Each structure stands twice: as C-alpha cells, then as structure tokens.
Amino acid sequence: MxxxxxxxxxxxxxxxxxxxxxxxxxxxxxxxxxxxxxxxxxxxxxxxxxxxxxxxxxxxxxxxxxxxxxxxxxxxxxxxxxxxxxxxxxxxxxxxxxxxxxxxxxxxxxxxxxxxxxxxxxxxxxxxxxxxxxxxxxxxxxxxxxxxxxxxxxxxxxxxxxxxxxxxxxxxxxxxxxxxxxxxxxxxxxxxxxxxxxxxxxxxxxxxxxxVRRAISSLPPIAPGQPNPKDFLHIAPGFSEQKSLKRLQMIPKDGGSWADLRYCPEAPDLLTPAMLRHIAKGKLGSHPDVYGRLSWDKPAVTIKRECAHIGNGRYSHPEQDRLCTVREMSILQGFPRNYQFMASGQANMYRQIGDAxxxxxxxxxxxxxxxxxxxxxxxxxxxxxxxxxxxxEDIESEFDEQQTSFELPSHISVPV
CATH class of the missing domain: 3.40.50.150 (Vaccinia Virus protein VP39)
Structure with a gap:
C-alpha cells in the first residue's frame, strides 16, 4: 500500500x-x-x-x-x-x-x-x-x-x-x-x-x-540528582531536606511505605504532622502510598501528572533511595526506551509522562x-x-493453555 x-x-x-x-x-x-x-x-x-x-x-x-x-x-x-x-x-x-x-x-x-x-x-x-x-x-x-x-x-x-x-x-x-x-x-x-x-x-x-521488575530492573543504579552518563533522562531529583531522605532510607524495600515506620522509635521525628494525625485516628486510608516504594513483582501504581516528588504517591524505587527516574517512569508508562523528553526542568518531563x-x-x-x-x-x-x-514470548495463547490442561476421560487409557 x-x-x-x-x-x-x-x-x-x-x-x-x-x-x-x-x-x-x-x-x-x-x-x-x-x-x-x-x-x-x-x-x-x-x-x-x-x-x-x-x-x-x-x-x-x-x-x-x-x-x-x-x-x-x-x-x-x-x-x-x-x-x-x-x-x-x-x-x-x-x-x-x-x-x-x-x-x-x-x-x-x-x-x-x-x-x-x-x-x-x-x-x-x-x-x-x-x-x-x-x-x-x-x-x-x-x-x-x-x-x-x-x-x-x-x-x-x-x-x-x-x-x-x-x-x-x-x-x-x-x-x-x-x-x-x-x-x-x-x-x-x-x-x-x-x-x-x-x-x-x-x-x-x-x-x-x-x-516493575521486568520493566526497569535492568537499568543501572544511580544516586539522586546524578544522571547516568549514557542516558541523561535516567535521572531523579535530589533531596532538598535530609529528613525526607532519611525517611525513605528507613522505609522497607520492595513495596514498603511510611506506615511501616509508625512503631519505629524515631517515628515522631521522621513522620510528617499529617502522617501522625492519620496514625492517631487509626485511619490510614490510601495515605500510605505517599512516600511509598514500588513493588518489584507487581505492576506500578497509576502514574499521574504530579509524579515528580516522592511525597506525591508510591513513586519511589523499590530498592534505591530515590524517586524513579524520568526514564524509569516513562518505561512504566509504556514509552520506548529511546523516547526523548525535553523541558526546562525535570518536573515538566514527569508531567509530560503522567499526562500521556x-x-x-x-x-x-x-x-x-x-x-x-x-x-x-x-x-x-x-x-x-x-x-x-x-x-x-510474553504473549500466550489461551488455546494452548486449554490444550495443556485438558485431561483424558477416565475410561480412556493411553498405551505405554
């Protein structure tokens, strides 16, 4: 054509x-x-x-x-x-x-x-x-x-x-x-x-x-604020407050959230006033997703427009102490690994991804x-x-699965 x-x-x-x-x-x-x-x-x-x-x-x-x-x-x-x-x-x-x-x-x-x-x-x-x-x-x-x-x-x-x-x-x-x-x-x-x-x-x-493991685990580890020299979009924001970094460092790897810290002796110093209020009421609701880590063996949560800060949702890396990078977030949003994002600041790149x-x-x-x-x-x-x-190879035929799980009736024997 x-x-x-x-x-x-x-x-x-x-x-x-x-x-x-x-x-x-x-x-x-x-x-x-x-x-x-x-x-x-x-x-x-x-x-x-x-x-x-x-x-x-x-x-x-x-x-x-x-x-x-x-x-x-x-x-x-x-x-x-x-x-x-x-x-x-x-x-x-x-x-x-x-x-x-x-x-x-x-x-x-x-x-x-x-x-x-x-x-x-x-x-x-x-x-x-x-x-x-x-x-x-x-x-x-x-x-x-x-x-x-x-x-x-x-x-x-x-x-x-x-x-x-x-x-x-x-x-x-x-x-x-x-x-x-x-x-x-x-x-x-x-x-x-x-x-x-x-x-x-x-x-x-x-x-x-x-x-998440399949999507981004192969990307090289980086420190917050430090781009990967082979891909300038593999970069995550640095931390303006050390308390935020320390809080994230203490959150359990692979799916943890700030709610896991509520029994920690340092909780009063690490958690925000809003977090402490939720704990006092005994109603955490969806609030634990804030500052949460992604889980390796689950899909990511919904990536929204304002995904440029760890305090805006469960957008932190499963293991590394940082927000998912622009590249990682774009991969989780189904973009090719060679896609180009351009803006005067990282926040707009994250918004471009979340809106897409x-x-x-x-x-x-x-x-x-x-x-x-x-x-x-x-x-x-x-x-x-x-x-x-x-x-x-990630696509499977439901017909093949049905054939695999098919069992012969009990009155039929298979010759040895």
Whole structure:
C-alpha cells in the first residue's frame, strides 16, 4: 500500500497517543494541536511538550487551544498536509483533570474543561474521519458527570457512527502499571467496529511481563540528582531536606511505605504532622502510598501528572533511595526506551509522562484501526511496540493453555 492512512491528534501532548500511529508503517500523522498547559492554573506553553513531540514525531504541533479553535480554521491550516482527502483517524484525548476521582471537588462540581468532550463532535462533523478515538479518566463513563460522554455518543451516532466506550485496566494488555482508563472508539456505520479485546481475543500477556521488575530492573543504579552518563533522562531529583531522605532510607524495600515506620522509635521525628494525625485516628486510608516504594513483582501504581516528588504517591524505587527516574517512569508508562523528553526542568518531563497515553497501548490501538480500515486482523505478534519491555514470548495463547490442561476421560487409557 503506497498511500498512508492519515491521522490528526487534537490534544497531542508529548505524543503518547500519536506515537503508536507514528510507529505503525501504514499511518501518517498530518496534524497535531496542543496548547501546552501543564496544570489548570498554569499559562499556555508552560508544559513545553510540543518541542518533545516534534523531536519524536518529526512534526511540529500547532500551539492552539481546542476550546477556542474553530474546526474549519484547523482544516484550512492543515490543507497542505491533509489536502482534499478525507481523514482516516481523528484522535482527541481531552484533559482528564476535570473527571479524575483523585480531586475531591470533581465528585461535586462539573469542571468547565469537561465540555471539551462534547466539543469533539464539532471536529468530527468538520473532518468526517473514518475513525474517532478518545482516551480519558474512567469517570468519563462511570462518574457523576457522564452526561458529557452521553451527549457526545448521541451526536456521533447522529453523524453516522457506531460508538463503543469501555473502561480498561491496561496492565491486561502488557502495561507494567495498574492504570484504569476509558477508551472510546467511533467508527463509520458502513465498517465493522473493532476493539482492544477483539484484538486480544484468544491471547493474554504473561503476568510477570507486567511487573516493575521486568520493566526497569535492568537499568543501572544511580544516586539522586546524578544522571547516568549514557542516558541523561535516567535521572531523579535530589533531596532538598535530609529528613525526607532519611525517611525513605528507613522505609522497607520492595513495596514498603511510611506506615511501616509508625512503631519505629524515631517515628515522631521522621513522620510528617499529617502522617501522625492519620496514625492517631487509626485511619490510614490510601495515605500510605505517599512516600511509598514500588513493588518489584507487581505492576506500578497509576502514574499521574504530579509524579515528580516522592511525597506525591508510591513513586519511589523499590530498592534505591530515590524517586524513579524520568526514564524509569516513562518505561512504566509504556514509552520506548529511546523516547526523548525535553523541558526546562525535570518536573515538566514527569508531567509530560503522567499526562500521556501509554504508547505501548496506542500502538495496539493503531492495529485495531488498521483492522477496521483494511478488514484484515493483524497478527498478535505485530502489536508489540519496539524498544519497550514487552517481548513476543510474553504473549500466550489461551488455546494452548486449554490444550495443556485438558485431561483424558477416565475410561480412556493411553498405551505405554
């Protein structure tokens, strides 16, 4: 096939969703847009993700805000790359901050940014893609403000699309991280809609392949604040307070947390006032994840935007006394080991990673789109993204397992 299927990414970020299509030989990204906002209170351009996107994809995203950019104006801008051809895939992973259950206000208040979900319909109407693809927080489909998704679904169906939305725990597809996300795929009515579970039907990933040990144990040890000379992204922040370092040094290796220190004689000096209050109440809740270590033989916890500090979650190395490095965190997020992150500070690199769709998953979604567009199912071995921790031997056939566990009826004997 000489002609590539075309892709536009409306919230391109550092390129997590785009990269899966960029790495697939049958797709070509013809447009990307991102306003580079690092967090709700920050100004445009603060995330500095577009330069990293360009370094990895070879395409400079438009520094535009989708909330105000008119679809027709975007089409005019992209005329030279898209031409008059119909668009094949439109990606729009709008910010999930307004839906995420980790923010208490989201259980009560409908964040204005949630309206970006419905705004996608305007771009679908303008570009008429064969496939529309979106990723967001699980609460998009099950939270208090699911009407945003329901309205989008109704409008897409009105425009002639079949729509499938479902929450997935992504380590089932090989991600070394327990990450639950909503995936929405809409397909033109004249084609057959396919999903991730269709792609993986009859196969599964070996459990060990989703563990932290498999993903990052081969990286060389480093001290906090000291980069590895062979990979400048294999670096973790230093400690501004010695108490934080001492606390981490005393936390048990391989999955320990500050809660393990509550009976330690030095606890009053090592633990923060908030930790001591939780102990006094006897209600630790999810608070032990703060300053916690990852476990070698489990998937990582969900990597979130603010993962640049050990006090923000269970992001410390299983053994070494430091935060996981930029490179380690990106591997746990399904990025290839040669992916480039660029920003004026490490905190933005961590944010770029936490905000991203895991490329290990987006590459599989690209194969789902290939199946829809071509009518031919890709081989399961072809869905493994190069330079990630996942290997062909990590995929097992459920049919083979059934054959192995099959037992002959008792009345049948096998000749010796």
């Amino acid at each position: 000489n002609k590539h299927w075309t892709v536009i990414d409306l919230f391109s970020g550092v390129g997590g969703m785009s990269y899966g299509f960029h790495a697939h030989p049958k797709f070509k990204i013809v447009g990307a847009v991102d306003a580079q906002i690092s967090k709700p209170s920050s100004k445009r351009g603060s995330l500095q993700c577009n330069i990293a996107y360009q370094a990895n994809m070879g395409l400079e995203p438009l520094d535009e805000d989708i909330s105000t950019l008119e679809p027709k104006n975007l089409r005019n801008i992209l005329t030279t790359t898209l031409g008059t051809d119909a668009l094949d895939v439109l990606i729009s992973c709008a910010p999930c901050t307004g839906f995420s259950r980790t923010l208490p206000d989201n259980h009560l208040l409908d964040d204005p940014r949630n309206s970006l979900v419905m705004r996608n319909a305007l771009f679908v109407k303008e570009f008429r893609p064969t496939i529309f693809l979106m990723e967001n927080a699980r609460e998009l489909l099950v939270g208090n403000f699911t009407h945003h998704y329901q309205r989008l679904q109704e409008e897409l169906m009105h425009l002639g699309y079949q729509v499938h939305g479902k929450n997935y725990i992504l380590n089932q597809f090989g991600l070394p991280q327990r990450r639950e996300r909503a995936l929405v795929i809409a397909v033109r009515e004249d084609l057959t809609l396919r999903t991730l579970e269709d792609l993986w039907s009859g196969f599964h990933v070996r459990l060990e392949a989703t563990h 769709v895991p490329p290990l998953i987006s590459y599989q979604l690209a194969h789902v789109c290939e199946w829809i567009l071509s009518g031919k199912k890709p081989s399961i071995s072809s869905v493994i993204l190069a330079h990630t921790h996942l290997k062909p």
